[in-house]
Amino acid sequence: MSGKTAIVAHDAGGAEVLSSYVRQQHLDCLFALAGPALAVFQRKLGAIDNRTVAEALAGSARLLSGTSWQSDLERSAIAAARAAGKPSAAWLDHWVNYRMRFEQDGQLCLPDEVWVSDAEAQVIAAAALPEVALRRMENPYFAELRDTLRQEAPLFAMLPAGQLGVLFVCEPVREHALLRFGNERHFGYTEEEALRYFLSHVAALGHPVGRIVVRPHPSEKPGKYDAVAAEFALPIQFSEGHTLSAEVASSDCVVGCNSMAMVVGLLGGKRVISCVPPGGQPCVLPHPQIESLQRLLA
Numbered sequence: 001m002s003g004k005t006a007i008v009a010h011d012a013g014g015a016e017v018l019s020s021y022v023r024q025q026h027l028d029c030l031f032a033l034a035g036p037a038l039a040v041f042q043r044k045l046g047a048i049d050n051r052t053v054a055e056a057l058a059g060s061a062r063l064l065s066g067t068s069w070q071s072d073l074e075r076s077a078i079a080a081a082r083a084a085g086k087p088s089a090a091w092l093d094h095w096v097n098y099r100m101r102f103e104q105d106g107q108l109c110l111p112d113e114v115w116v117s118d119a120e121a122q123v124i125a126a127a128a129l130p131e132v133a134l135r136r137m138e139n140p141y142f143a144e145l146r147d148t149l150r151q152e153a154p155l156f157a158m159l160p161a162g163q164l165g166v167l168f169v170c171e172p173v174r175e176h177a178l179l180r181f182g183n184e185r186h187f188g189y190t191e192e193e194a195l196r197y198f199l200s201h202v203a204a205l206g207h208p209v210g211r212i213v214v215r216p217h218p219s220e221k222p223g224k225y226d227a228v229a230a231e232f233a234l235p236i237q238f239s240e241g242h243t244l245s246a247e248v249a250s251s252d253c254v255v256g257c258n259s260m261a262m263v264v265g266l267l268g269g270k271r272v273i274s275c276v277p278p279g280g281q282p283c284v285l286p287h288p289q290i291e292s293l294q295r296l297l298a
Contacts, residue, residue, distance in 0.1 A: 003028075003060065003061030003062070004028050004029060004030050004059055004060040004061060005027050005028065005029050005030075005060055005061070005062050005063070005064050006029070006030050006031075006032065006053075006056040006057050006059075006060035006062065006063045006064070006077070006081075007022060007027075007029045007030070007031050007032070007033070007041075007056070007064055007065070008031075008032045008033070008053055008056065008063065008064075008065040008066070008073060008074050008077040009033055009034075009037035009040075009041075009065060009066035009068070009073075009074065010033075010034050010035040010036070010037050010066065010068040010070060010071035010073045010074065011035065011036060011037060011066060011068035011069070011070055011071070011219070012035075012036035012037065012040055012217075012218040012219070013066075013093040013094060013260045014037070014065075014066025014067055014068060014074075014091060014093045015033070015036065015037035015040035015041060015066060016040055016093070016141045017066070017091055017093045017117075017139060017140065017141045018037075018041075018064065018065075018066055018091060019040055019041045019044045019045060019141075020044065020140035020141040020143070020144050021064075021091075021137075021140045021141075022041075022045065023044055023045060023140075024140050024143075024144075029060075030049075030051055030055070030056040030059050030060050031048050031049065031050055031051060031056060032050065032051050032052060032053040032055070032056040032057075032073070032077065033048060033050055034071060034073050035068070035070065035071055035073075035219065036218035036219055037066065038050065039218070040218075053073065053076060053077045053080060054080065056077075057077065057080055057081055057084060057086065060086070061086065061087075062081075062086055062087045062088065062089075063077055063078065063081040063086060063087070063088040063089070063111070064088075064089050064090075064091070065077050065078060065088070065089075065090045065091070065111070066090065066091060066093065067090050067091065067092050067093065067101040067102070068101070069097060069100065069101060069176060069179070069180060070172075070175075070176070070179065070219060072104055074090065075102065075103075075104040075109045076104070078090060078102070078109050078110070078111045079104070079109050081111070082111075087112050087113075088111035088112050088113070089111050089112065089113040089114070089115055089135070090102075090111045090113075090114055090115070091114075091115040091116075091117075091137070092114060092115065092116050092117075092121055092125060093117075093139075093141075093260065094260055095120060095121055095124055095284060095285055095286055096258060096284040096285075097180075098124060098125050098128040098129055099128045099129060100180060102129070108131075110129065110131060110132045111132065112132075112133065113132065113133045113134070113135050114129060114132050114133070114134055114135070115134075115135045115136075115137045116134060116135070116136060116137070117136070117137055117138060117139035117142070118139070120286040122134060122136055124286075142267060145245055145264060145267050145268075146267055148245045149245050149248060149249050149264075149267060149268040149269075152245055152246050152249035152250070153246075154249075154250050155242055155246055155247065155249075155250040156211060156250050159210035159211060160210060162207055162208060163207065163208045163209065163210030163211075164205060164207050164208070164209050164210060164211075164252045164253055165209075165210060165211040165213070165250065165251045165252050165253070166202075166205070166209055166211065166212045166213070166251060166252070166253045166254075166255055167213050167215060167247050167248060167250075167251035167253070167254045167255070167261075167265070168195065168198060168212060168213065168214045168215065168255045168256065169215050169217075169244075169254060169255070169256040169259045169261035169262060170191055170195065170214065170215060170216045170217050170220060170224075170225065170256070170259075171191055171194075171217055171256065171257055171258065171259050172191060172217050172219055172220055173187055173189065173190055173191045173194065173257065174190040174191055174192075175219075187280055187281045188279045188280035188281050189276065189277045189279060189280035191225075191257075192225065192227075192228050193277050193280075194256075194257050194275050194276060194277055194280075195214070195225055195228050195229075195275075196228050196231065197275055197277035197278075197293070198255055198275040198293060199212075199228070199229075199231070199232045199234060199236075200232075201293060201296075201297055202234065204293060204296040204297050205253060205273075205296075209234065209235065210235060211235050211237070212234055212235060212236045212237070213237055213238070213239055213247060213251065214229060214236060214237070214238050214239065215238075215239040215244070215247060215261070216238070216239065217259075225238070244261055244264055245264065245268075248261070248264050248265050248268045248270060249268055251265075251270060252270065252271065253265075253270060253271040253272070253273065254268075254270050254271070254272045254273075255272075255273045255274075255275050255293075256274065256275065257274060257275060257276050257280075257283065258274070258276075258283055258284050258285055262274070262285060262290060263285065263287065266287055266289055266290070271291070272287075272289060272290045272291065273290070273291045273292070273293055273296070274290055274291070274292050274293065275293040276292075276293075276294070277294075278294060
């Protein structure tokens with residue numbers, strides 16, 4: 001491609017995919033990054049000359065964006081690219097809320113193309129977004145992760161034989177529900193309830209649990225889950241800034257609700273369990289290997 005590409009991202013999931021793509025394709029880019037995305041790009045690409053969306057688009061021939069739900073940054077960039085007559089594409093990094101990711105102030109704000117990375121996402125996107133062209137692209141982040149997971153050194157001391165090391169990956173469910181629907185219980189549960197549900201039923205894993213590492217979402221503030229963890233006499237510790245791949249590789253089991261980190265667990269060959277509590281909307285990840293804590297308890 002000739003000319004620069006404006007890269008716009010806010011959430012960590014999309015930033016992981018876009019930053020790996022930029023690195024692998026050696027793209028000439030101008031960046032407009034905010035939120036967790038900036039740290040992701042800096043980790044992979046080094047220092048970032050970060051611009052405003054207007055500046056990045058003015059100096060670029062096209063737009064490639066993430067599809068955040070925590071911010072209108074990408075939706076605003078897509079609208080600005082269309083107004084400027086510049087082609088745009090947005091990369092879907094998950095399997096949920098596709099249409100909602102392009103809604104802003106009650107209006108649908110679609111790019112020229114939507115990129116997806118697997119057959120399941122393509123089917124979901126075709127049904128949710130029939131107005132837009134879809135392009136199937138290999139997920140560059142996953143390609144890197146497969147290699148990285150095989151090479152990661154253990155982070156923790158080896159547990160006694162028969163004990164499990166668990167990684168719990170958090171999601172700001174309540175914040176998402178309040179931001180998008182005005183009701184923090186829109187999904188039928190909160191992130192604190194999901195963690196409490198899992199910690200109340202760790203015996204369902206079938207083996208003694210020797211270590212539980214709680215990994216907050218990149219957008220969450222430190223200490224958010226301290227009160228829930230303090231309710232249980234379990235070997236709980238909090239993530240200390242290690243990469244997701246390192247923590248997945250150092251665990252036997254990955255537990256969450258609908259997190260992309262659970263798919264990373266599958267890539268690493270780990271047992272993966274969704275702990276959406278009773279009354280909550282079921283796990284939307286389309287991977288049949290993901291077990292349900294509710295079914296295990298039943």
